[in-house]
């Protein structure tokens with residue numbers, strides 16, 4: 194099959210359309226998906242630049258995708274050939290102690306499509322059946338591009354806002370960098386939860402767009418002192434939750450913005466808290 198691959202890292206100049214082997218025979222619970230759309234994330238740029246793990250070249254890129262089930266392994270029960278599916282690109286082994294405890298994103302052998310594993314910018318990708326969801330058809334069916342663009346950032350944001358931070362109705366949440374995919378998904382989820390949402394950006398145009406998506410207050414972190422403004426917006430109480438996927442540069446201001454009993458959630462960092470990616474999969478949240 195012909196897929197977009199890299200044979201080295203450093204930048205987009207390494208991308209090429211090349212012939213690669215078709216996926217091999219399916220294991221018991223694996224599914225081959227014929228892709229109809231793939232979506233890009235900042236993660237893809239980090240992959241092109243080079244991440245600190247071993248690549249097997251030629252490496253097929255792309256984390257997000259949606260398509261039609263093309264073939265299934267002998268024990269697959271949840272999908273059938275012809276089903277329209279969206280893909281969760283975070284692939285655990287489903288066997289380690291973390292997986293058995295239901296913490297798949299902390300899996301000892303965790304991999305992300307297009308980062309650690311062959312990606313979605315190809316005619317076919319193979320994933321465990323647990324990583325597929327039938328594309329909802331009610332009230333209206335998602336378009337292929339919408340279904341493809343959903344998973345990576347939305348599942349990451351869901352784990353941050355709901356699973357880890359347990360944001361509740363009536364609470365105030367601060368979200369850094371609203372131009373990013375994780376931040377934008379976090380905004381939408383926080384509003385659905387009934388929270389009051391303060392977002393930041395260095396771009397006034399992005400802040401205006403965020404207000405159209407429901408942000409209650411917006412701060413330009415280039416021209417405003419975020420922690421002071423958050424205090425002013427919360428009668429000096431501070432935010433209940435901070436969603437910070439930036440890391441070191443915003444750490445102090447995030448802590449200063451938090452109220453008593455507040456929760457700070459981050460993502461996309463390795464064990465040394467170095468930034469390894471900004472659009473991470475639903476994984477490794479502290």
Ligand SMILES: [Zn+2]
Pocket residue numbers: 285286287288289290291292293297299300301302
């Ligand atoms: Zn595992």
